[in-house]
Amino acid sequence: MNAGAHKQGQNHIAIDIGASSGRVVCGTLQEPEGNLSLTEIHRFSNGFSEKNGNLYWDVDYLFAEIVKGLQKAKSKGIEQCTVGIDTWAVDYVLLDQKGTRIHEVFSYRDSRTDRAVQSLHRNISTVSVYGKTGIQVLPINTLYQLFVHDQADLEAAHSILLVPDYLYYRLTGRRISEVTNASTTGLLNLQTRDYDTDLLALLGLSKEKFPPLTEPGEQIGGLTDDLAARGDLPDCEFIAVATHDTASAVLGVPASSDKWGFLSSGTWSLIGVERASAITSPEAMERNYTNEWGAFGSFRFLKNIMGMWLIQKVREEYGGQYSFGELVELAEQEIPFRSIIYCNDERFMNPSNMISEIQGYCAEVGQLVPKTPGEIARCVFDSLALSYYFYVQDLQLLTGEKWERLHIVGGGANNGLLCQVAADLLAMEIYAGPTESTALGNVVMQMISVGTVANIKEAREIIYRSFDVTIYIPHEMEASLKTAALAEFARLQVV
Numbered sequence: 001m002n003a004g005a006h007k008q009g010q011n012h013i014a015i016d017i018g019a020s021s022g023r024v025v026c027g028t029l030q031e032p033e034g035n036l037s038l039t040e041i042h043r044f045s046n047g048f049s050e051k052n053g054n055l056y057w058d059v060d061y062l063f064a065e066i067v068k069g070l071q072k073a074k075s076k077g078i079e080q081c082t083v084g085i086d087t088w089a090v091d092y093v094l095l096d097q098k099g100t101r102i103h104e105v106f107s108y109r110d111s112r113t114d115r116a117v118q119s120l121h122r123n124i125s126t127v128s129v130y131g132k133t134g135i136q137v138l139p140i141n142t143l144y145q146l147f148v149h150d151q152a153d154l155e156a157a158h159s160i161l162l163v164p165d166y167l168y169y170r171l172t173g174r175r176i177s178e179v180t181n182a183s184t185t186g187l188l189n190l191q192t193r194d195y196d197t198d199l200l201a202l203l204g205l206s207k208e209k210f211p212p213l214t215e216p217g218e219q220i221g222g223l224t225d226d227l228a229a230r231g232d233l234p235d236c237e238f239i240a241v242a243t244h245d246t247a248s249a250v251l252g253v254p255a256s257s258d259k260w261g262f263l264s265s266g267t268w269s270l271i272g273v274e275r276a277s278a279i280t281s282p283e284a285m286e287r288n289y290t291n292e293w294g295a296f297g298s299f300r301f302l303k304n305i306m307g308m309w310l311i312q313k314v315r316e317e318y319g320g321q322y323s324f325g326e327l328v329e330l331a332e333q334e335i336p337f338r339s340i341i342y343c344n345d346e347r348f349m350n351p352s353n354m355i356s357e358i359q360g361y362c363a364e365v366g367q368l369v370p371k372t373p374g375e376i377a378r379c380v381f382d383s384l385a386l387s388y389y390f391y392v393q394d395l396q397l398l399t400g401e402k403w404e405r406l407h408i409v410g411g412g413a414n415n416g417l418l419c420q421v422a423a424d425l426l427a428m429e430i431y432a433g434p435t436e437s438t439a440l441g442n443v444v445m446q447m448i449s450v451g452t453v454a455n456i457k458e459a460r461e462i463i464y465r466s467f468d469v470t471i472y473i474p475h476e477m478e479a480s481l482k483t484a485a486l487a488e489f490a491r492l493q494v495v
Contacts, residue, residue: 017167022043044069059166067233092161094159094160112145132196220240239446250437266307268306314373338370423475434467
């Protein structure tokens with residue numbers, strides 16, 4: 001009998017919030033076969049908005065939607081449950097001593113950090129920071145956001161919480177710093193496994209402003225008295241899951257071998273490998289790879305790629321007249337690799353018009369300018385697939401490990417064209433799915449915490465047998481086409 005046979009049927013609610021949408025889902029182990037089911041309870045949109053020239057998240061709205069989701073859970077007969085929260089990384093909330101928010105919550109896409117990297121590194125070298133933290137240099141990192149934040153706000157702050165930690169606080173009254181998300185701040189020291197005092201001093205911050213670091217699996221407690229008194233919410237036990245959505249997504253990868261890489265394909269594409277130790281070699285720093293902390297003492301050695309943000313913006317600019325599936329179908333009808341962009345160019349971070357930006361880029365580098373929706377979509381998907389090829393080669397070189405397969409999870413796993421082109425370029429099998437890997441990783445972390453599942457190996461076996469995974473077998477690509485596409489992408493690529 002497995003460790004959790006006596007707990008089948010227990011409800012585990014995952015609150016999974018990405019940059020463009022959020023969902024409240026319930027995971028349950030079904031008797032007698034022990035397969036995992038995932039039922040969506042509530043779904044809502046998310047996004048930043050502009051106010052006085054800055055970009056902000058509406059965290060009050062997110063809290064209200066979470067409560068709405070828990071209300072729906074109760075109305076569906078869920079009386080008791082565990083609950084975990086994951087969101088995107090790096091963005092933070094400042095609280096005063098009473099727990100009141102001091103400032104609106106900036107989005108990482110806000111332009112205030114455009115020059116923050118250069119400004120901060122006048123005071124400390126990139127080599128020094130990377131050696132301490134193992135985190136890649138990105139203007140969106142909390143380190144750079146805090147460096148340019150108004151000093152008066154920082155001095156007034158009693159606590160600094162990342163977004164999922166803040167949502168836990170609103171629901172439970174307890175302040176934590178969960179480690180998988182805390183590592184993305186660029187403030188955690190690999191050796192001490194704590195906040196780096198030199199970097200905090202550079203920001204003019206004391207360590208006391210950050211709540212104690214909390215590992216995934218720690219049980220936080222129940223609802224605040226006010227929320228519990230409402231009577232329309234389940235009896236909740238909140239558990240610190242891997243609150244960085246990428247960390248949860250990787251926990252949800254249905255891997256069965258040791259030689260695999262992952263691609264978490266959402267608004268961002270995060271491509272990398274799960275490891276027992278960080279890699280901070282000069283080559284890793286030069287290529288700007290990152291070492292994000294995972295559950296169970298692991299590290300995710302990975303690269304950030306712009307991801308589905310590109311096609312999300314394109315679809316939005318076409319007025320929503322095409323579904324994502326329709327854009328894929330249109331792209332399939334186009335000639336491959338006629339137009340290619342370097343996806344990580346900062347001009348694609350938050351342009352006023354993504355379609356025009358893509359067209360302008362192609363014109364500037366001397367390529368055929370894509371004009372139709374199908375040509376634009378094909379350009380995006382081909383460019384992403386080429387990115388995957390280059391970074392997989394890089395990752396295998398830097399780690400000294402040869403992969404047998406690449407697991408693609410998240411929404412991008414539904415894109416058959418992108419998965420097949422990636423398989424063909426890599427000459428490697430692609431295991432695509434499940435799409436809800438982040439919510440699944442959130443759920444299985446709760447299950448491990450309460451003893452329903454013994455460990456992550458068992459959890460991944462359960463996910464593999466419970467959800468559809470599509471295997472893309474590589475087809476031989478015309479040599480001249482592949483060579484030309486790789487050469488063109490290499491010409492465009494910058495670190």
